[in-house]
Amino acid sequence: MKLNFFEGNEAVAWGAYNAGCRFFAGYPITPATSVFNTMLKILPPNGGSVLQAEDEIAAMGYCIGASMAGLKVMTATSGPGMSLYSEQISFAIGSEIPMVIVNVQRLGPSTGSATRGANGDIQFMRWGNSGGLPLIVLSPTDVSDCFILTMHAFNLAESYRCPVILASDKEIALTKESVDLNEQEWPSVKDRAAPSGDLPFLPFRPLPGKDVPGFLPIGGPEIVRQTSSTHGIDGYITTEPKEIAAMLNRMNRKIEKDADRFSFADVMLEPEAETMIITYGVTARAARAACKSLKAEGKPVSLLVLKTLWPVPENLIRRAAENVRRVVVAEMNLGQYAREVERILKDKTVECFAQMDGRLITPGRIKEVVNG
Amino acid sequence: MDSLLNKNRPPVFCPGCSHDRILHALDKSFQNMGLSGNQIAMVSDIGCSGLFDTFFNTHALHGLHGRALTYAAGLKMARPDLHVVVTMGDGGLGIGGAHLLSACRRNLDITLLILNNFNFGMTGGQFSATTPQESMLSSGFLNSLEKPMDPGSLAAAAGAPFVTRSSAYQKDLSEVIEQAIRFEGFSLIDIRGICPGRYLRRNRLTPKMIEESIGQSETLNGPVPQNIRPEYGASYREHAGSMEPVSMPEGISPRFTPEAGRQEVIILGSAGQRILTAGEILGIAGLTAGLNVTQKNDYNITVLVGPSVSELILSPEKIDYTGITDPTVVIVLAAEGVARRKAMFDKIGPETLIIKAADVDIPATRGTVISADFKDRGIKKQDRALASLALLSGMNQVLTSEMLDAALEERFKEKALNEVRKLVAGIKKWDFSSV
Numbered sequence: 117m118k119l120n121f122f123e124g125n126e127a128v129a130w131g132a133y134n135a136g137c138r139f140f141a142g143y144p145i146t147p148a149t150s151v152f153n154t155m156l157k158i159l160p161p162n163g164g165s166v167l168q169a170e171d172e173i174a175a176m177g178y179c180i181g182a183s184m185a186g187l188k189v190m191t192a193t194s195g196p197g198m199s200l201y202s203e204q205i206s207f208a209i210g211s212e213i214p215m216v217i218v219n220v221q222r223l224g225p226s227t228g229s230a231t232r233g234a235n236g237d238i239q240f241m242r243w244g245n246s247g248g249l250p251l252i253v254l255s256p257t258d259v260s261d262c263f264i265l266t267m268h269a270f271n272l273a274e275s276y277r278c279p280v281i282l283a284s285d286k287e288i289a290l291t292k293e294s295v296d297l298n299e300q301e302w303p304s305v306k307d308r309a310a311p312s313g314d315l316p317f318l319p320f321r322p323l324p325g326k327d328v329p330g331f332l333p334i335g336g337p338e339i340v341r342q343t344s345s346t347h348g349i350d351g352y353i354t355t356e357p358k359e360i361a362a363m364l365n366r367m368n369r370k371i372e373k374d375a376d377r378f379s380f381a382d383v384m385l386e387p388e389a390e391t392m393i394i395t396y397g398v399t400a401r402a403a404r405a406a407c408k409s410l411k412a413e414g415k416p417v418s419l420l421v422l423k424t425l426w427p428v429p430e431n432l433i434r435r436a437a438e439n440v441r442r443v444v445v446a447e448m449n450l451g452q453y454a455r456e457v458e459r460i461l462k463d464k465t466v467e468c469f470a471q472m473d474g475r476l477i478t479p480g481r482i483k484e485v486v487n488g
Numbered sequence: 489m490d491s492l493l494n495k496n497r498p499p500v501f502c503p504g505c506s507h508d509r510i511l512h513a514l515d516k517s518f519q520n521m522g523l524s525g526n527q528i529a530m531v532s533d534i535g536c537s538g539l540f541d542t543f544f545n546t547h548a549l550h551g552l553h554g555r556a557l558t559y560a561a562g563l564k565m566a567r568p569d570l571h572v573v574v575t576m577g578d579g580g581l582g583i584g585g586a587h588l589l590s591a592c593r594r595n596l597d598i599t600l601l602i603l604n605n606f607n608f609g610m611t612g613g614q615f616s617a618t619t620p621q622e623s624m625l626s627s628g629f630l631n632s633l634e635k636p637m638d639p640g641s642l643a644a645a646a647g648a649p650f651v652t653r654s655s656a657y658q659k660d661l662s663e664v665i666e667q668a669i670r671f672e673g674f675s676l677i678d679i680r681g682i683c684p685g686r687y688l689r690r691n692r693l694t695p696k697m698i699e700e701s702i703g704q705s706e707t708l709n710g711p712v713p714q715n716i717r718p719e720y721g722a723s724y725r726e727h728a729g730s731m732e733p734v735s736m737p738e739g740i741s742p743r744f745t746p747e748a749g750r751q752e753v754i755i756l757g758s759a760g761q762r763i764l765t766a767g768e769i770l771g772i773a774g775l776t777a778g779l780n781v782t783q784k785n786d787y788n789i790t791v792l793v794g795p796s797v798s799e800l801i802l803s804p805e806k807i808d809y810t811g812i813t814d815p816t817v818v819i820v821l822a823a824e825g826v827a828r829r830k831a832m833f834d835k836i837g838p839e840t841l842i843i844k845a846a847d848v849d850i851p852a853t854r855g856t857v858i859s860a861d862f863k864d865r866g867i868k869k870q871d872r873a874l875a876s877l878a879l880l881s882g883m884n885q886v887l888t889s890e891m892l893d894a895a896l897e898e899r900f901k902e903k904a905l906n907e908v909r910k911l912v913a914g915i916k917k918w919d920f921s922s923v
Contacts, residue, residue, distance in 0.1 A: 207551055231788060341547075
């Protein structure tokens with residue numbers, strides 16, 4: 117056994133490097149800065165690049181350029197930076213540019229509290245882009261998740277050619293934890309697929325039988341076009357409604373239809389439980405403690421910890437909650453993901469325990485809510 | 489070499505638009521340089537200059553307004569051999585101002601052509617960052633209140649090593665562009681032209697007037713002597729190339745057997761007291777005994793003032809909740825830290841050990857209090873947190889003396905290690921019944 121004492125942000129950086137990330141750009145912001153610091157330690161000596169951007173818009177722009185040149189790229193920020201990332205996230209979604217975005221959430225709104233945790237960006241991460249097309253959001257609960265989910269995030273970004281957000285928060289990012297990463301099963305590294313089939317290369321032609329286009333880099337022998345404008349498979353502007361609909365529906369489908377393949381979660385079912393706690397992020401840890409304590413008291417409840425938040429793992433949630441009557445969603449905002457759970461579990465009683473005051477939700481509070 | 493213009497997408501500018509001249513001049517520069525389409529990336533901004541990428545048969549990237557230079561930088565860092573040419577209007581100059589300044593300072597080998605026609609053409613002739621105050625445009629009186637900026641002087645002031653002002657109508661434009669592309673570093677040409685569709689509606693502007701306006705400006709004609717320096721990408725690669733590769737820290741092999749069960753330690757101090765470092769040392773000490781450890785910190789954004797609180801859990805079992813509910817030990821080193829956890833003292837029972845600096849007051853508590861006179865014993869404020877760990881190890885509470893020594897060895901090197909060892913050894917000599 118070999119133990120490291122990493123904070124979440126360090127684990128994210130090492131996960132990124134091990135997933136093949138060779139380009140990072142960021143703008144300093146608490147509590148995300150130590151991702152930048154660690155990437156700066158790792159990448160330049162190991163054949164990669166790190167840029168300190170003049171603002172968050174530029175950080176995203178640098179990543180978009182480097183990703184289109186063929187590199188695996190990452191950036192990291194917090195709420196105010198996510199707001200500035202928005203226009204470029206829309207670009208990355210609509211033009212199928214792989215990238216990983218770490219959002220180390222802090223208490224908002226706006227500049228809020230730089231060193232207090234919250235999960236106030238959960239709906240913003242999904243809907244804070246123009247056009248409303250889907251992207252993938254993963255949510256770690258601890259340092260080990262930060263490492264493993266970052267590797268998954270790169271694999272998903274490459275496989276589906278889309279931005280993937282890692283929804284961390286101050287309480288995971290800056291909390292140090294003992295971790296033996298070699299004990300974990302690391303996901304095998306995936307790269308974006310080159311075009312295949314006999315047809316000539318077009319930048320947005322889906323791979324045979326797939327909804328994802330094959331990728332060639334800008335700067336390679338074959339000429340590549342990239343555009344943020346509404347485009348056809350040739351990468352030129354189109355005004356043809358059929359072509360537009362086909363493109364947008366494909367981008368929606370490529371992610372939504374595969375949701376079951378990357379619905380990461382921890383499911384702890386208690387056969388006699390009438391209640392299930394659904395939670396994510398750092399609150400999952402308090403929920404685990406609450407469940408252990410409730411079980412010891414002879415009042416077992418089931419627990420579902422979601423590590424994929426978007427696309428909503430609907431099938432997983434339905435299956436996990438099959439045998440309970442009541443669901444308690446615990447989250448560090450004023451009730452954001454509870455909306456999704458309510459939408460999916462229409463036949464259950466769904467209660468939301470929402471707390472947003474800069475403090476962790478405690479196991480004790482969760483127990484009180486569960487006990488009614 | 490053949491023209492790199494896209495035969496399938498002929499230019500579609502308004503009749504008389506100077507962009508058309510610039511397009512052909514750029515194509516001629518590429519031809520003169522003998523470049524093929526896959527050696528060039530055209531990065532275009534928004535507006536009429538944003539059409540350039542489609543008219544060339546080269547690599548192309550067209551993105552959001554004002555951000556073209558950011559995409560270009562990412563491309564150039566990843567593909568140093570690629571000729572990266574950015575076309576941007578005077579609109580992009582305004583909205584992307586921060587990116588322009590940054591590009592000038594950074595000096596990546598990118599060529600920026602500012603297609604400066606003194607207004608927003610595509611959206612209907614609004615004023616831009618370069619619109620003269622006397623111009624009549626669709627922004628009403630607004631432009632009469634704002635002074636236009638001169639992109640060339642701005643770029644030179646910001647550190648661009650190559651700046652030229654040109655007219656879209658000058659005969660040698662393609663040679664000027666070629667010189668800019670060949671320049672190893674960031675190059676910018678302010679190419680002034682005429683927008684017949686919008687600007688000419690209510691304003692007079694002729695090629696001769698443009699020529700005269702350039703003549704009246706201070707001379708900027710290529711290399712800017714005071715800004716000449718090595719190109720960023722080359723310097724970056726040189727720096728990075730001289731660094732030793734790094735790999736993930738190997739981690740600590742546990743070598744001691746934990747003596748106690750779950751321990752919760754909270755250190756209450758102020759910024760500058762090395763509270764977080766002491767917390768980290770305690771955490772590493774836990775690792776040396778194979779324990780699960782979490783360290784949750786609480787501090788304000790300010791440096792050197794304000795509270796600093798570190799909460800550590802050391803446990804043989806997996807740690808779920810990272811907050812402290814039932815402290816084994818409370819270390820009190822500053823009033824700021826006490827203020828942040830005031831409510832806690834009332835709930836503490838006699839089983840909790842409180843080590844407090846003698847000069848810090850705490851609220852009434854039933855906890856077992858040990859007062860340590862750090863001041864009298866000459867322990868500096870910033871050493872009190874580590875001194876407290878030494879006290880704990882001396883009492884064989886939470887961590888052993890061996891665990892602390894091992895943690896110091898993991899955390900510090902050479903001179904710093906000697907200093908902390910000295911401090912810790914001094915405290916271990918204390919008579920613990922008298923602290």
